[in-house]
Amino acid sequence: MRTIKEITASLKAAENIEPWMEEIKQDERTAVQKAWVQFQKRLEKKREILEEHRKKMAFDASFLPHIEALVAGVDEAGRGPLAGPVVTAAVILPNYCEALLGINDSKQLSKEMRQGYVEQIKEQAVAYAIHFQPPEVIDTINIYEATKQSMVESITSLQIEPDVVIADAMSLPIALPQHSIIKGDAKSLAIAAASILAKTARDEYMEMLHDQYPQYGFHQHAGYGTKQHLEALKQFGPTVHHRKSFEPIKTMIHQKG
Structure with a gap:
């Protein structure tokens, strides 16, 4: 009989249900059954991710006017912060791009996961x-x-012109056929990829600002109006990178005369 350690290791390495697992199902040892349940949960999670990926690919393909057409996904990062730029990205992926399995709205991914996807997106795009x-x-x-203008700049900067543009909840002043998609970063693979590129690029920029202005903690809050950020603003005032039309910065500047 195989040891629990051997069975656990084999299940961790397996990617699909295989014939040798029949004996695992009949093994009454508690630790073996626990490992079997964990394996099944992992397979189910993998199946869910694959199904979600296929839905995103099919969603993007539904906008293609013909089989060889190209769709560009567009998204932004940083509309709400008190400091820093708003960053937009436009991405054209190969139709039915199988390689980017697991890509999702950037807000649903950890920083490490987003960073890992960036190079994959750039390689596949x-x-x-x-x-x-x-x-x-x-x-x-x-x-x-400003966000609309930036999205247009992203699209016109693409080295290849797309046949159709899908943007996350935004109608753009462009001549190309376009569709505004509510919660597009959760439905579209191309928009999700754009979301990741925009978010990662902005985070890197805000970390660079932190090196110049460490007292504001930009590396922690990315310019959003956290308690830490608001306290720093009261103590040090706004920088040239703060949005002077946003409250409470607008009032602070007005009160200073």
């Missing part, structure tokens, strides 16, 4: 582009218009 919209533009034309 037919084309991608990232655009940084600075605070001064946000303050001049408002965050909504």
Whole structure:
């Protein structure tokens, strides 16, 4: 009889149900049954991820006007923070891209997982582009218009023109056929990939700002209005990277005269 350690190791290494596992089902040892349950849960999770991936691929394909057409997914990161740019990305993936299994809305992934996907996305992409919209533009034309403008810049910066654009909850002033998708980063593989590129690029930028302004803690809150950030603003005032049209910075500047 195989030892519990041997069985556990074999189940951890297995990727599918195999004939030798029949004897595992009949093994009454508690530890073996526990390992068998864990293996089944892992397979079920893998199946769910694969099914979700197929749904995302089919969703993107549903917008293609013909089989060789290309769809660009567009998303943003950083509309809400008090400091730093809003960052947008446009990504064209190969149709039915099997390689990016597990990609999801960037907010649903850990920092480590997003970082791991970035290089995969860039390697698999037919084309991608990232655009940084600075605070001064946000303050001049408002965050909504600044985000739209940045998305357009991302699309026009693509080395290959897509046949259709799908954007996360945004209608854009472009001549290309487009669709605005509510919660698109959870439905579309291309939008999810754009979400990851935008979020990762912005996080890296905010970590760079932290090196210049360590007193604000940008590496921890990425410019969002946390208690730590608000206290730093009261003590040190806003930097050139803060959005002066956003509260409470707008009031702080007004009170200073």
